[in-house]
Amino acid sequence: MKIAGAGESLLIGLIRRLQESQAGGVAGRTAAGVLKGIGDDSAVLNTPPGTSLLASTDLLVEGVHFDLSTTTAFQLGYKCITVNLSDIRGMGGTPCYLLVSLGLPGDLEFDEFKEFVRGMTTAAGSYGVTIVGGDTCRSDKGFVVSVTVLGNSLKPVFRSGARPGQELFVTGTLGDSALGLKILQSSGNIMNLEDPETMSLPELLSEPGLRQYSVRVLKRHLMPDPVMQDYPGATAMMDVSDGLLIDLDRLCRESGTGVRLEQACLPLSDALLKLAPVLGLDPFELALRGGEDYELIFAAPAGSTFENATRIGEFVDGPGIIVSSDGIVKPLKAEGYDHFL
Amino acid sequence: MKIAGAGESLLIGLIRRLQESQAGGVAGRTAAGVLKGIGDDSAVLNTPPGTSLLASTDLLVEGVHFDLSTTTAFQLGYKCITVNLSDIRGMGGTPCYLLVSLGLPGDLEFDEFKEFVRGMTTAAGSYGVTIVGGDTCRSDKGFVVSVTVLGNSLKPVFRSGARPGQELFVTGTLGDSALGLKILQSSGNIMNLEDPETMSLPELLSEPGLRQYSVRVLKRHLMPDPVMQDYPGATAMMDVSDGLLIDLDRLCRESGTGVRLEQACLPLSDALLKLAPVLGLDPFELALRGGEDYELIFAAPAGSTFENATRIGEFVDGPGIIVSSDGIVKPLKAEGYDHFL
Numbered sequence: 001m002k003i004a005g006a007g008e009s010l011l012i013g014l015i016r017r018l019q020e021s022q023a024g025g026v027a028g029r030t031a032a033g034v035l036k037g038i039g040d041d042s043a044v045l046n047t048p049p050g051t052s053l054l055a056s057t058d059l060l061v062e063g064v065h066f067d068l069s070t071t072t073a074f075q076l077g078y079k080c081i082t083v084n085l086s087d088i089r090g091m092g093g094t095p096c097y098l099l100v101s102l103g104l105p106g107d108l109e110f111d112e113f114k115e116f117v118r119g120m121t122t123a124a125g126s127y128g129v130t131i132v133g134g135d136t137c138r139s140d141k142g143f144v145v146s147v148t149v150l151g152n153s154l155k156p157v158f159r160s161g162a163r164p165g166q167e168l169f170v171t172g173t174l175g176d177s178a179l180g181l182k183i184l185q186s187s188g189n190i191m192n193l194e195d196p197e198t199m200s201l202p203e204l205l206s207e208p209g210l211r212q213y214s215v216r217v218l219k220r221h222l223m224p225d226p227v228m229q230d231y232p233g234a235t236a237m238m239d240v241s242d243g244l245l246i247d248l249d250r251l252c253r254e255s256g257t258g259v260r261l262e263q264a265c266l267p268l269s270d271a272l273l274k275l276a277p278v279l280g281l282d283p284f285e286l287a288l289r290g291g292e293d294y295e296l297i298f299a300a301p302a303g304s305t306f307e308n309a310t311r312i313g314e315f316v317d318g319p320g321i322i323v324s325s326d327g328i329v330k331p332l333k334a335e336g337y338d339h340f341l
Numbered sequence: 342m343k344i345a346g347a348g349e350s351l352l353i354g355l356i357r358r359l360q361e362s363q364a365g366g367v368a369g370r371t372a373a374g375v376l377k378g379i380g381d382d383s384a385v386l387n388t389p390p391g392t393s394l395l396a397s398t399d400l401l402v403e404g405v406h407f408d409l410s411t412t413t414a415f416q417l418g419y420k421c422i423t424v425n426l427s428d429i430r431g432m433g434g435t436p437c438y439l440l441v442s443l444g445l446p447g448d449l450e451f452d453e454f455k456e457f458v459r460g461m462t463t464a465a466g467s468y469g470v471t472i473v474g475g476d477t478c479r480s481d482k483g484f485v486v487s488v489t490v491l492g493n494s495l496k497p498v499f500r501s502g503a504r505p506g507q508e509l510f511v512t513g514t515l516g517d518s519a520l521g522l523k524i525l526q527s528s529g530n531i532m533n534l535e536d537p538e539t540m541s542l543p544e545l546l547s548e549p550g551l552r553q554y555s556v557r558v559l560k561r562h563l564m565p566d567p568v569m570q571d572y573p574g575a576t577a578m579m580d581v582s583d584g585l586l587i588d589l590d591r592l593c594r595e596s597g598t599g600v601r602l603e604q605a606c607l608p609l610s611d612a613l614l615k616l617a618p619v620l621g622l623d624p625f626e627l628a629l630r631g632g633e634d635y636e637l638i639f640a641a642p643a644g645s646t647f648e649n650a651t652r653i654g655e656f657v658d659g660p661g662i663i664v665s666s667d668g669i670v671k672p673l674k675a676e677g678y679d680h681f682l
Binding site for chain 1: 376377380381382383384385386387388390393394395396397398399400402403404405406428429431432434438440442443444473474475476478479480481482483485487489490491492494497499500501579580595
């Protein structure tokens with residue numbers, strides 16, 4: 001069945017039903033804090049007293065942000081949600097509610113739509129957030145997804161709080177997602193992450209050891225997860241979505257500082273270190289400019305240490321980013337993707 | 342200049358600047374309640390203690406929801422905002438904050454974009470709401486606008502509170518917007534509402550008296566305004582966007598009631614009564630099924646009276662809508678626009 005014959009209430013009903021089955025299958029059960037979810041003029045929500053409300057939104061357009069020939073509908077649904085949660089995590093906040101607007105091509109298969117919704121509700125359920133509203137319409141111009149996430153925080157961490165002398169930290173590892181994208185683009189296929197043996201990988205990566213690493217970096221690109229750990233004491237924070245350098249440059253500008261990066265400190269995964277050379281790619285380039293890492297970068301007073309975060313540099317009197325590598329210090333240009341340049 | 346060469350920061354800077362000039366021209370001044378507006382991972386907002394948070398979103402796609410050959414960029418920007426505010430008013434709430442995501446064709450003229458933003462900031466300024474965040478990206482598939490509005494209410498009014506014996510009220514007049522759309526479609530032109538004399542109206546409406554009425558109904562369609570008056574005592578409420586019958590049917594379903602409409606009570610404007618016959622249209626049909634009125638319908642105990650709202654019927658044991666006209670009572674089918682049927 002094509003979606004064109006389905007009717008709006010069937011589509012919205014599916015979202016409600018899959019969300020309820022995620023939440024334990026109690027039909028009509030209302031999530032904590034939701035006084036009115038899908039189905040009125042607006043959602044009606046509680047916010048915990050004493051907290052600030054956090055709100056962020058992303059627009060994803062087929063052909064610009066995603067390609068349904070190399071991502072499954074489930075993966076797309078999952079990623080639409082998690083990349084938005086990452087924005088709330090970039091403030092140190094707790095994501096709570098989602099509004100999802102969908103522009104759907106009339107010839108979309110209903111089963112594809114169902115997989116997309118299953119991806120969304122799986123991600124939402126994993127992180128304890130609830131879809132409370134949205135909008136569906138037909139789009140003759142390809143699949144369009146707009147997600148707004150609402151959250152809260154007792155003490156949000158802005159980009160503007162870094163000071164010279166403080167240290168720069170990053171969570172997890174960098175560059176994996178960018179490498180995953182390269183592999184995806186060179187294969188040009190759907191990658192079924194649930195059944196890695198069926199993946200059609202480029203010849204160079206078909207050896208069993210490399211296959212395992214490939215699955216990891218593909219997962220980082222296709223189904224990224226937000227960093228849910230808190231880092232108390234952080235004075236400035238943001239998530240890395242457009243690439244370490246460009247996002248770090250934004251943080252420095254807002255803080256009125258510069259930063260000296262220690263190239264040798266950049267956290268690189270085993271997968272990146274193994275796979276990048278096979279594909280003729282520089283792992284440091286991928287880590288510095290790759291994008292879509294959805295890790296957190298943050299500033300903290302000198303001498304701070306954190307579990308699951310690596311010190312990668314120091315804030316200095318600005319402006320700009322310099323990198324120290326093998327004893328040589330040089331300025332780096334913050335480059336990244338601009339939709340309009 | 343085409344937008345493709347402008348760079349994302351120029352576009353976002355324009356939104357900030359036009360919004361500031363609306364707010365009295367104080368650069369960098371932060372609106373009340375906005376701890377962090379455009380420019381961090383998420384907006385950081387205050388919500389008044391004791392209130393519920395209201396959130397609603399709309400997705401508008403070129404070719405589906407609007408046509409830039411019959412609407413100016415300014416009108417489009419204005420309407421994108423006001424139709425969203427109407428959803429918060431449909432709960433009896435106060436709209437406060439906006440998140441705006443834009444998918445922009447690369448060949449859009451920068452001046453057109455500026456007019457669009459001027460429309461948005463004019464509407465936002467008129468109703469005291471602030472654009473606090475959003476997302477911009479390039480779209481090769483036409484102009485896409487997603488607006489999320491956040492508001493609050495001490496006591497939101499749901500669709501579900503109407504009871505048999507209560508009376509049905511509607512604000513303003515119905516059908517004008519639908520008539521405006523008909524005129525627009527038959528002329529196929531841009532209508533410059535600021536300079537009505539230049540409008541190229543269909544021959545039938547070119548007589549001076551009819552021209553004045555035409556301007557009014559075109560305004561209702563091209564630049565609708567939300568109803569800002571409060572109706573204390575309303576037990577159920579929603580805004581009329583898809584047409585009186587279909588929206589009333591939704592309210593009745595949520596409330597578990599039916600309704601008997603008094604056709605003779607439907608509030609019709611002088612403009613509608615004058616113009617519809619000239620164009621061979623039935624004013625009651627336009628009022629019942631037209632859509633995009635952005636008036637409020639609400640339920641209230643029998644005997645209630647309200648300024649600027651008309652009693653048009655009574656809630657009865659359900660289900661369904663019946664209409665009483667010239668002493669004859671008949672059932673009416675709730676029809677309206679479904680994107681997927």
